[in-house]
Amino acid sequence: xxxxxxxxxxxxxxxxxxxxxxxxxxxxxxxxxxxxxxxxxxxxxxxxxxxxxxxxxxxxxxxxxxxxxxxxxxxxxxxxxxxxxxxxxxxxxxxxxxxxxxxxxxxxxxxxxxxxxxxxxxxxxxxxxxxxxxxxxxxxxxxxxxxxxxxxxxxxxxxxxxxxxxxxxxxxxxxxxxxxxxxxxxxxxxxxxxxxxxxxxxxxxxxxxxxxxxxxxxxxxxxxxxxxxxxxxxxxxxxxxxxxxxxxxxxxxxxxxxxxxxxxxxxxxxxxxxxxxxxxxxxxxxxxxxxxxxxxxxxxxxxx
Amino acid sequence: xxxxxxxxxxxxxxxxxxxxxxxxxxxxxxxxxxxxxxxxxxxxxxxxxxxxxxxxxxxxxxxxxxxxxxxxxxxxxxxxxxxxxxxxxxxxxxxxxxxxxxxxxxxxxxxxxxxxxxxxxxxxxxxxxxxxxxxxxxxxxxxxxxxxxxxxxxxxxxxxxxxxxxxxxxxxxxxxxxxxxxxxxxxxxxxxxxxxxxxxxxxxxxxxxxxxxxxxxxxxxxxxxxxxxxxxxxxxxxxxxxxxxxxxxxxxxxxxxxxxxxxxxxxxxxxxxxxxxxxxxxxxxxxxxxxxxxxxxxxxxxxxxxxxxxxxxxxxxxxxxxxxxxxxxxxxxxxxxxxxxxxxxxxxxxxxxxxxxxxxxxxxxxxxxxxxxxxxxxxxxxxxxxxxxxxxxxxxxxxxxxxxxxxxxxxxxxxxxx
Numbered sequence: 125x126x127x128x129x130x131x132x133x134x135x136x137x138x139x140x141x142x143x144x145x146x147x148x149x150x151x152x153x154x155x156x157x158x159x160x161x162x163x164x165x166x167x168x169x170x171x172x173x174x175x176x177x178x179x180x181x182x183x184x185x186x187x188x189x190x191x192x193x194x195x196x197x198x199x200x201x202x203x204x205x206x207x208x209x210x211x212x213x214x215x216x217x218x219x220x221x222x223x224x225x226x227x228x229x230x231x232x233x234x235x236x237x238x239x240x241x242x243x244x245x246x247x248x249x250x251x252x253x254x255x256x257x258x259x260x261x262x263x264x265x266x267x268x269x270x271x272x273x274x275x276x277x278x279x280x281x282x283x284x285x286x287x288x289x290x291x292x293x294x295x296x297x298x299x300x301x302x303x304x305x306x307x308x309x310x311x312x313x314x315x316x317x318x319x320x321x322x323x324x325x326x327x328x329x330x331x332x333x334x335x336x337x338x339x340x341x342x343x344x345x346x347x348x349x350x351x352x353x354x355x356x357x358x359x360x361x362x363x364x365x366x367x368x369x370x371x372x373x374x375x376x377x378x379x380x381x382x383x384x385x386x387x388x389x390x391x392x393x394x395x396x397x398x399x400x401x402x403x404x405x406x407x408x409x410x411x412x413x414x415x416x417x418x419x420x421x422x423x424x425x426x427x428x
Numbered sequence: 429x430x431x432x433x434x435x436x437x438x439x440x441x442x443x444x445x446x447x448x449x450x451x452x453x454x455x456x457x458x459x460x461x462x463x464x465x466x467x468x469x470x471x472x473x474x475x476x477x478x479x480x481x482x483x484x485x486x487x488x489x490x491x492x493x494x495x496x497x498x499x500x501x502x503x504x505x506x507x508x509x510x511x512x513x514x515x516x517x518x519x520x521x522x523x524x525x526x527x528x529x530x531x532x533x534x535x536x537x538x539x540x541x542x543x544x545x546x547x548x549x550x551x552x553x554x555x556x557x558x559x560x561x562x563x564x565x566x567x568x569x570x571x572x573x574x575x576x577x578x579x580x581x582x583x584x585x586x587x588x589x590x591x592x593x594x595x596x597x598x599x600x601x602x603x604x605x606x607x608x609x610x611x612x613x614x615x616x617x618x619x620x621x622x623x624x625x626x627x628x629x630x631x632x633x634x635x636x637x638x639x640x641x642x643x644x645x646x647x648x649x650x651x652x653x654x655x656x657x658x659x660x661x662x663x664x665x666x667x668x669x670x671x672x673x674x675x676x677x678x679x680x681x682x683x684x685x686x687x688x689x690x691x692x693x694x695x696x697x698x699x700x701x702x703x704x705x706x707x708x709x710x711x712x713x714x715x716x717x718x719x720x721x722x723x724x725x726x727x728x729x730x731x732x733x734x735x736x737x738x739x740x741x742x743x744x745x746x747x748x749x750x751x752x753x754x755x756x757x758x759x760x761x762x763x764x765x766x767x768x769x770x771x772x773x774x775x776x777x778x779x780x781x782x783x784x785x786x787x788x789x790x791x792x793x794x795x796x797x798x799x800x801x802x803x804x805x806x807x808x809x810x811x812x813x814x815x816x817x818x819x820x821x822x823x824x825x826x827x828x829x830x831x832x833x834x835x836x837x838x839x840x841x842x843x844x845x846x
Contacts (some may be wrong), residue, residue, distance in 0.1 A: 149436035165809070165810040165811065166810060166811055167810065172802075172811075172812075173811075175702065175773070175774065175775055177702065191845070193773070194773070195703050219701075219702050219773055221702050236700070236701070236702055236704065237700045237701055237702060237773065238700070261683075261684075262683045262709065262710070263683075263684035263685050263686070263706065263709075263711070266699075266704060268707045283704070283706055283707070284684075284706040284707070284708065284711070285684075285708055286707070307707070307738075308707070308738070326738045346740060346741065348744070353513035353742055354741040356797065357738075373741050373742070394808075395806060395808035395809040395817075395841075396808045396809070401809070402775070402776065416694070419775060420775060420776075421809040421811060422811040423809065423810070423811070
């Protein structure tokens with residue numbers, strides 16, 4: 125009889141261990157999907173980081189470029205995230221924020237405080253603003269975030285007129301996509317098939333447009349339920365078409381599928397590496413590394 | 429035939445006995461209820477006086493103390509069976525449904541029913557603690573703000589707050605009964621010549637009267653709000669609007685914020701920062717009233733109310749019961765002493781350097797504090813320690829609005845050896 129009860133106890137204990145082993149990976153599922161790789165923090169050769177504006181990963185040169193708005197400079201890092209150089213452009217840079225680069229090697233930098241987007245052509249040693257004067261506008265153009273498509277068309281968020289301005293390869297204004305009711309228009313991305321993704325903070329919505337500017341779908345709202353936004357500020361799209369939305373107040377990245385269904389989120393409020401504090405910008409490169417400007421922690425956090 | 433008669437008589441007897449039992453049962457229950465109520469009265473004699481009041485709560489009237497109270501023991505004060513909010517809404521389902529409305533009266537939302545109602549009996553209708561206006565003025569002080577002004581709206585003078593407002597919840601701002609645009613025209617005609625001439629002939633159909641008029645009171649005739657935009661005060665509508673004879677008289681003379689920039693170009697410059705509140709259209713009117721206002725700088729409403737209109741999640745955090753400790757200015761519903769309202773080149777819309785922004789007011793703290801600034805580096809983030817490294821001024825459950833409990837968690841965030 126005693127033997128039997130001992131046997132039962134052992135079986136129960138075994139079942140419990142098996143159950144726990146099954147449960148732990150399920151609980152840690154979302155954590156497993158994305159892991160923190162490294163962070164670029166203040167110090168060393170480039171000194172203290174100020175208010176970071178935007179960043180861009182150059183696939184051709186395998187370099188990471190970051191704008192440090194407070195110090196009017198662009199910092200370059202190699203593929204191991206070691207500092208290479210800084211570019212100040214004489215007095216041409218003035219509170220630079222978002223930046224991107226086309227296949228010709230021209231950099232585009234948004235300078236909202238001046239209402240300008242400047243073009244830095246390193247090869248020609250030339251820095252000039254894009255001519256925005258001929259674009260019909262209700263308010264003075266306020267360039268926010270930038271994106272570039274596979275045909276080297278430049279997309280500029282014009283926050284003051286709630287629209288996306290599109291410039292062709294010759295930097296001629298070609299068309300605009302008005303983002304109707306998209307209160308607090310903040311970010312834009314273009315995927316490999318030419319679909320345009322916009323993010324509106326106050327409205328709490330992601331809109332997807334065709335290359336022609338037709339609204340294909342819209343998802344997202346602000347709230348407290350899982351998959352709802354508190355204060356979304358930036359978005360990115362990976363090669364599989366998953367949409368990553370950076371929520372500044374939640375200090376998290378929320379991931380959605382193509383249909384806008386919430387899949388999982390990662391990171392949380394914190395000061396240690398891998399955690400975020402009022403992050404402001406997200407970028408995903410071709411090798412699916414996720415770069416986040418962790419503004420309040422003054423660092424760039426890299427996940428994969 | 430005989431059998432049928434027997435069946436009928438049996439049935440009748442059964443019905444009579446059943447009804448008799450029900451009647452006896454009820455009277456016995458009522459008697460028992462009264463008997464147990466007498467027991468309650470023996471220790472709570474003040475309840476007897478309450479019974480004589482004009483209006484009484486249904487269970488109290490029926491001597492059913494145990495509907496709400498547990499006679500032996502309870503988790504809650506006065507031996508009530510549940511939290512007051514849940515207890516009331518258990519029966520008052522109609523009120524429970526009102527919680528779905530977009531605008532809710534603060535005590536109603538917080539489940540503080542007893543802020544306005546008495547639980548047993550009252551000499552006022554709906555078990556109210558006081559008559560309409562007196563009750564409202566207990567919180568919405570009569571002596572302050574627009575209620576005390578020389579010119580008062582007629583319902584305000586008569587204390588008829590519920591002429592325009594709903595007491596619990598509404599789908600309209602300020603708990604108004606209707607959308608503000610439609611509320612006033614319920615009593616005031618806008619077609620009469622007096623109203624037309626007061627508006628200099630401009631069409632006012634469909635406009636929001638409360639943009640210019642205070643619905644409670646004002647020191648100005650016509651309940652015009654206290655501070656007026658100069659062109660409005662001088663009746664120079666054409667400074668901003670089209671002429672009366674134009675197709676669209678209320679249309680503006682310029683596009684977007686350029687109308688405002690005609691006179692306030694220097695203000696528009698303050699939006700040209702990396703963090704900016706520019707939006708589509710005339711973004712100035714997102715926060716300011718172009719005609720008249722009771723607030724400083726012609727703001728549309730109290731500062732925090734304007735900010736919280738867009739920053740809904742911040743409002744949620746600030747008002748959360750857990751956010752017990754916060755910056756005193758936030759209690760006063762002020763945001764702009766720390767955050768720039770138009771634009772800023774610094775983090776979180778601060779006016780400048782994080783530390784200087786705080787020590788500008790907290791001078792004593794600038795002299796003695798935990799090391800802060802360039803030389804004090806947070807080992808977690810490797811950036812300099814500032815005041816907001818340790819304090820969350822938007823609301824925290826910890827004393828001094830600290831991010832962590834200072835007795836347990838705060839210091840060991842960085843000082844691992846302790």
